[in-house]
Amino acid sequence: MSSIEKLVESFRQFPGIGPRQARRFVYFLLTRNSHFLDELSSNLKELRNEVSLCNKCFRFFETHSENEKLCAICNNQNRNLSEIMIVEKDVDLENIERSSAYKGYYFVIGGTVPILEKEPERYIRSKELLSRIEKECKNKRCEEVIFALSNNPDGDNTANFLNELLAPLREKYGFKISTLGRGLSTGTELEYSDTETIKNALQNRN
Amino acid sequence: MSSIEKLVESFRQFPGIGPRQARRFVYFLLTRNSHFLDELSSNLKELRNEVSLCNKCFRFFETHSENEKLCAICNNQNRNLSEIMIVEKDVDLENIERSSAYKGYYFVIGGTVPILEKEPERYIRSKELLSRIEKECKNKRCEEVIFALSNNPDGDNTANFLNELLAPLREKYGFKISTLGRGLSTGTELEYSDTETIKNALQNRN
Amino acid sequence: MSSIEKLVESFRQFPGIGPRQARRFVYFLLTRNSHFLDELSSNLKELRNEVSLCNKCFRFFETHSENEKLCAICNNQNRNLSEIMIVEKDVDLENIERSSAYKGYYFVIGGTVPILEKEPERYIRSKELLSRIEKECKNKRCEEVIFALSNNPDGDNTANFLNELLAPLREKYGFKISTLGRGLSTGTELEYSDTETIKNALQNRN
Amino acid sequence: MSSIEKLVESFRQFPGIGPRQARRFVYFLLTRNSHFLDELSSNLKELRNEVSLCNKCFRFFETHSENEKLCAICNNQNRNLSEIMIVEKDVDLENIERSSAYKGYYFVIGGTVPILEKEPERYIRSKELLSRIEKECKNKRCEEVIFALSNNPDGDNTANFLNELLAPLREKYGFKISTLGRGLSTGTELEYSDTETIKNALQNRN
Numbered sequence: 090m091s092s093i094e095k096l097v098e099s100f101r102q103f104p105g106i107g108p109r110q111a112r113r114f115v116y117f118l119l120t121r122n123s124h125f126l127d128e129l130s131s132n133l134k135e136l137r138n139e140v141s142l143c144n145k146c147f148r149f150f151e152t153h154s155e156n157e158k159l160c161a162i163c164n165n166q167n168r169n170l171s172e173i174m175i176v177e178k179d180v181d182l183e184n185i186e187r188s189s190a191y192k193g194y195y196f197v198i199g200g201t202v203p204i205l206e207k208e209p210e211r212y213i214r215s216k217e218l219l220s221r222i223e224k225e226c227k228n229k230r231c232e233e234v235i236f237a238l239s240n241n242p243d244g245d246n247t248a249n250f251l252n253e254l255l256a257p258l259r260e261k262y263g264f265k266i267s268t269l270g271r272g273l274s275t276g277t278e279l280e281y282s283d284t285e286t287i288k289n290a291l292q293n294r295n
Numbered sequence: 296m297s298s299i300e301k302l303v304e305s306f307r308q309f310p311g312i313g314p315r316q317a318r319r320f321v322y323f324l325l326t327r328n329s330h331f332l333d334e335l336s337s338n339l340k341e342l343r344n345e346v347s348l349c350n351k352c353f354r355f356f357e358t359h360s361e362n363e364k365l366c367a368i369c370n371n372q373n374r375n376l377s378e379i380m381i382v383e384k385d386v387d388l389e390n391i392e393r394s395s396a397y398k399g400y401y402f403v404i405g406g407t408v409p410i411l412e413k414e415p416e417r418y419i420r421s422k423e424l425l426s427r428i429e430k431e432c433k434n435k436r437c438e439e440v441i442f443a444l445s446n447n448p449d450g451d452n453t454a455n456f457l458n459e460l461l462a463p464l465r466e467k468y469g470f471k472i473s474t475l476g477r478g479l480s481t482g483t484e485l486e487y488s489d490t491e492t493i494k495n496a497l498q499n500r501n
Numbered sequence: 502m503s504s505i506e507k508l509v510e511s512f513r514q515f516p517g518i519g520p521r522q523a524r525r526f527v528y529f530l531l532t533r534n535s536h537f538l539d540e541l542s543s544n545l546k547e548l549r550n551e552v553s554l555c556n557k558c559f560r561f562f563e564t565h566s567e568n569e570k571l572c573a574i575c576n577n578q579n580r581n582l583s584e585i586m587i588v589e590k591d592v593d594l595e596n597i598e599r600s601s602a603y604k605g606y607y608f609v610i611g612g613t614v615p616i617l618e619k620e621p622e623r624y625i626r627s628k629e630l631l632s633r634i635e636k637e638c639k640n641k642r643c644e645e646v647i648f649a650l651s652n653n654p655d656g657d658n659t660a661n662f663l664n665e666l667l668a669p670l671r672e673k674y675g676f677k678i679s680t681l682g683r684g685l686s687t688g689t690e691l692e693y694s695d696t697e698t699i700k701n702a703l704q705n706r707n
Numbered sequence: 708m709s710s711i712e713k714l715v716e717s718f719r720q721f722p723g724i725g726p727r728q729a730r731r732f733v734y735f736l737l738t739r740n741s742h743f744l745d746e747l748s749s750n751l752k753e754l755r756n757e758v759s760l761c762n763k764c765f766r767f768f769e770t771h772s773e774n775e776k777l778c779a780i781c782n783n784q785n786r787n788l789s790e791i792m793i794v795e796k797d798v799d800l801e802n803i804e805r806s807s808a809y810k811g812y813y814f815v816i817g818g819t820v821p822i823l824e825k826e827p828e829r830y831i832r833s834k835e836l837l838s839r840i841e842k843e844c845k846n847k848r849c850e851e852v853i854f855a856l857s858n859n860p861d862g863d864n865t866a867n868f869l870n871e872l873l874a875p876l877r878e879k880y881g882f883k884i885s886t887l888g889r890g891l892s893t894g895t896e897l898e899y900s901d902t903e904t905i906k907n908a909l910q911n912r913n
Contacts, residue, residue: 091757126754270476283480687904688859
């Protein structure tokens with residue numbers, strides 16, 4: 090297969106990219122100067138070396154030296170030690186950081202558990218989560234674990250799985266498990282909101 | 296102006312209808328048999344006679360006799376007397392009823408208060424609301440007034456206005472004022488939710 | 502059924518209107534003053550009386566006296582007598598008039614013939630078309646019949662049916678049958694145009 | 708700047724990609740195995756070496772040896788020598804080839820001329836086009852030059868510019884210049900087509 094076709098194939102695997110746009114990407118690249126291509130190529134090569142997975146929250150972060158193990162957030166001592174927020178993926182974490190509404194620590198489980206899935210562990214970092222929480226608890230730090238998952242079937246199914254997964258630890262160490270509040274999100278109009286949202290909004294009224 | 300053009304003009308005023316669709320409506324009507332047109336015409340004529348405004352919650356309801364003054368909800372003694380929910384318009388009320396999540400009574404204010412509006416009373420039923428609430432309080436019934444307004448600037452501005460409007464009565468009778476909970480609505484993904492929604496979801500976590 | 506529900510039912514039959522918007526229409530009407538409703542109601546009642554079908558081209562037109570039989574276009578002697586354009590429905594005719602690109606006469610067949618339809622005559626004014634064309638031919642007027650049908654399967658199927666339908670008359674009187682040109686429509690980009698359009702555009706290049 | 712941010716910056720320049728999707732691309736890449744990244748990286752590096760510009764039609768094509776100068780189409784002796792089609796960019800050419808409606812040769816001008824542009828030559832391959840056409844004419848081959856440009860203002864403006872550009876050659880060698888036919892494209896309905904399209908469709912009826 091030619092390098093054009095190979096690139097089209099690669100770009101097709103990018104999130105939200107179809108065959109037509111993949112091809113447009115390649116033609117776009119052909120019109121760039123070789124400097125652009127070389128830099129893009131080397132940045133891709135570097136990506137894996139310059140980026141590693143945080144040993145504590147499992148988000149990706151840029152490493153500036155060999156022996157870095159923790160990301161900036163996990164390294165930051167001024168955040169709230171008593172809270173651990175569980176998110177699905179890095180972009181969720183970044184979006185929450187952007188809101189600067191949360192000052193605790195995170196754990197990226199790396200996915201969601203599909204409904205009726207036999208082996209949920211294949212989809213998320215179960216073991217790593219358990220050891221992380223246990224560690225925090227032993228250090229008498231973890232008071233609350235916050236589930237920050239999307240409000241959709243897979244998100245709910247994941248929350249249920251995590252609830253059972255963490256039940257023994259909660260029994261033992263007695264931390265609180267909470268989920269993000271549900272109700273009217275910005276822009277929601279009563280006329281068009283679904284039954285679930287209305288129920289939640291009414292229940293969580295304040 | 297011809298009756299075709301007159302009808303196009305009328306249909307153009309319908310919510311969400313442009314000139315082109317208005318015209319298609321007329322041509323659609325021309326292809327219906329005269330029975331359809333006569334019935335539509337008489338139903339429109341009847342509308343005002345068969346429908347009146349509830350004296351208590353100010354929603355529209357069908358009257359079956361001359362002296363009906365209250366809608367089915369206000370007539371229903373089995374609902375929760377201690378709660379009054381304030382909604383903008385009839386369709387909001389109907390949507391909330393559809394969710395069957397609420398069992399109290401309603402009050403339709405009939406609109407929202409635009410930001411920086413000098414005379415808010417022109418947009419909503421202020422006087423009627425005050426007398427309704429006062430009446431309920433005097434009967435020792437009203438314990439909570441729920442603001443069920445859309446989560447947008449006009450909705451917030453209306454809530455602020457109502458807060459001030461009801462402040463004296465609340466002082467006097469000590470009922471609670473609450474607003475629908477805010478957070479993740481059905482389908483919301485963390486990756487795409489705005490700062491406000493994340494803040495609310497975090498604050499209202501449970 | 503209440504007049505509200507009856508109206509919702511009627512509006513649901515309007516082209517492109519779902520149950521929710523139908524209901525919004527009714528509430529919109531409830532907020533209009535009775536004058537608006539009465540006028541709408543009487544205009545609907547009048548529609549059938551003030552509008553009739555042109556005996557010649559079968560489009561709807563406003564009648565100002567009892568004995569009017571022809572629409573303004575068919576009454577206009579200054580148009581091109583040698584051309585008859587066949588259109589599906591009134592709005593198509595109006596849109597073509599708006600372009601003021603055509604100066605001949607029209608015939609509205611009133612629909613399209615679905616593919617594999619056994620009785621095409623049920624869908625369009627076959628008999629009326631035949632007699633109209635024959636009449637024009639006898640008067641030595643009809644030189645060209647233009648099919649102005651949508652560029653989609655039903656439109657093509659209708660064109661094929663009309664071709665066979667008119668074949669005998671064409672044999673006898675020798676008029677020309679033409680169809681609207683096909684190719685790039687306004688805004689079409691080569692990158693995204695389909696095979697058919699490219700083929701037509703290339704064939705009809707000039 | 709970190710390699711993540713550098714990659715986000717690069718992806719943002721891709722056609723139709725905003726900052727958010729650019730970031731999602733990077734995170735997507737981080738979850739791929741290093742094999743995927745290495746291959747993508749090397750394919751990008753290879754692109755320029757394996758692909759070159761055809762000396763005759765100026766489209767991109769894969770080279771398998773050093774001394775290849777012409778693409779497969781220009782090398783194909785069985786195509787129609789008398790026709791040269793002028794297209795804006797490679798994807799247009801590919802789309803036309805996909806339709807297999809055209810059997811002549813091509814010339815990619817590489818862009819369009821914006822309206823009121825002072826130096827059109829900066830946008831398209833004017834010189835190369837002139838020498839290509841002249842060469843073909845001298846070889847007594849070029850009988851028709853087909854403008855296959857998008858049906859929009861820039862496309863029309865480009866056609867006008869090319870017309871003037873090629874005028875002297877046409878005088879001298881007397882070839883024909885044609886543009887793709889305009890009219891109803893696939894799916895166009897009469898009810899919604901614009902005035903221009905109706906005019907063209909009527910003019911080009913057949």
